[in-house]
Amino acid sequence: MPSHIKTIKGSLAIVGLGPGLREYMTPRAMKAVAKAEYVLGHSTYLAPLEPLLAGKQVISSSMGKEVDRAKQAIDLARSSHVAIVSGGDAGVYGMASIVLEVLEHEGVEIPVEVIPGVTAANAAASRIGSPLSGDFAVISLSDLLTPLEVIEQRLDAIFTLGIPVVLYNPKSRGRPHNLGLAIGLARNHLGPETPVGIVKNALREDEAILVTTLGAMDESIDAVDMHTTVIIGGKESRIWRMGDDVKGIITPRGYHRKYVY
C-alpha cells in the first residue's frame, strides 16, 4: 500500500463514567475502557477504574489541561484504541466538545463514539428525592470560560421563571463568591422557604447531603466545595418530609392539579 494513503487503525471513545462508583457506570462505558489500549483522564475519575486498567497505558492528568489532553488522545487514536474519560456525562462540562473541536480542526477521520453517563444533576437529584421532576436548567458557576455577567444574566432569567436550577462548579478556590452571588439573585425572585439541596460527592465515597432553604442557606454556604452539586428549587418545589424528618425535595409534576390522592 503506498505510504501516502493515511490508514486509521485506531478509535476514540469519549466516555462518561457517571458519578464515580462502578455500580453507576454503564456496561457500555466499562466496555470502552476495557477495549482501550490508552486511557486518558483526570486521576480522580481513573481511580475507580483501577481493576480494568491492568496492561493499559494510563495517562492521568490534572484539571486545566483539557486542550492538551484532547490533542494527545487524537494523536494516539490514529493508530490505537483510545478512551478519554470524564466524570458524569462527557457531554456536560466534560471532554466531549473540546475533543470534537480539535478533531474537526485537525481534519482526522477517526471512528469516534460519545458514550453518555449519569450526569451530576441526576446523580445529586436522586439523593434528595425528586427536585428535577419537571423543567429545569443546568448552569455552571465557573467563570473560567464564561464571563460572570453572562452567568448572572442566565441565573436571573431562570430564577424569574421559577424552574429548578442545578449549579455545577458552585465553588472553587478561584471563585469563592459566585455561589453567594447566585443565592442573592435567587432571593430576588423566590421565597425564603424555597428548598435548596447540597450534595457533595453524590454516589461516591464521602457523600454528604444537606437539604436547607434559600432563607437559611447562608449557614450552609461553607459546606459547598468543588465536588458539590447545588440544586435550587423552583416556585413549586417544596421540602419532602416523613413525620418530622426532612427527607429531601419534591418538585411536583402537577398531578395534584388533576387527581385526588
Next chain:
Amino acid sequence: MPSHIKTIKGSLAIVGLGPGLREYMTPRAMKAVAKAEYVLGHSTYLAPLEPLLAGKQVISSSMGKEVDRAKQAIDLARSSHVAIVSGGDAGVYGMASIVLEVLEHEGVEIPVEVIPGVTAANAAASRIGSPLSGDFAVISLSDLLTPLEVIEQRLDAIFTLGIPVVLYNPKSRGRPHNLGLAIGLARNHLGPETPVGIVKNALREDEAILVTTLGAMDESIDAVDMHTTVIIGGKESRIWRMGDDVKGIITPRGYHRKYVY
C-alpha cells in the same frame, strides 16, 4: 408481636433504566430489578428487562395511569421488595415525584431508593456530538400537567438567553402543534443557521438521527414523534462537520477564546 405495630418488611426502588438498551443501564438499576419481587412499569420499558424478570410479578401498565401505579407500588412495598421503573432517569419527567408525593401523603415509612439513569437529554446529545457542553435547559412540550402559556413563557426566556434547549415530549397525538410553536419562538431570538438535532429512539432499536437547522426545520417537523428528543442549539452552537459530512452539533465550551488549537 401485637398486631397494631406496623412492621414494614418491604422496600421500594424507583429505578431509572436509561435510554433502553441494557448496555446503558447501570448495574445498580439492574440489581434493584433483580432483587424485586414485584416490578411495575410501562410495558415499553419492561421489554429489555425480560431476562431479569423470570419468577417475578410483573405489573405492566399504559401511559397515563401514573397515580394508580404509584399507589399500587407503595401498597405492595409494605410487605415486598418492589421496583417501579421509568425510562431514562426516574427523576426527570419520570415516576419519582409522584411516588414520593403519594408516599408522603400516606405517611408510610418504607425504605425508598431513587436510582438515577442516563436521561434522554444526555442519551440524545451523545448521538449528535456535544450539543449540551455548557449551560442548558430541559423543557417538556407536554401541556397535560403544565399550561401551554407557561411552557411558552419558559421557552421564550431561554431562547432569549441563547443557551441550548432539550425538548422532551416534543409531539404526540394530543398536541401536534406545540413543536411548531416552540420553533416559532426560537426563530424570534436565534438565527436560521442555529443547529437542531432530532434524535428518535436514542440508544434503542430503530434509532434515527437527523441534524438540521432552525431555518430548514419545517421540512423535518414530521419526523418528530413522542419517542423523539429535540435539541435546539444556542447562540454558540454550530454544525460539526468532517469534510463535507454533517456529523452533529458542537456547542463550544469557550476554550477557543483562551487557547489556540
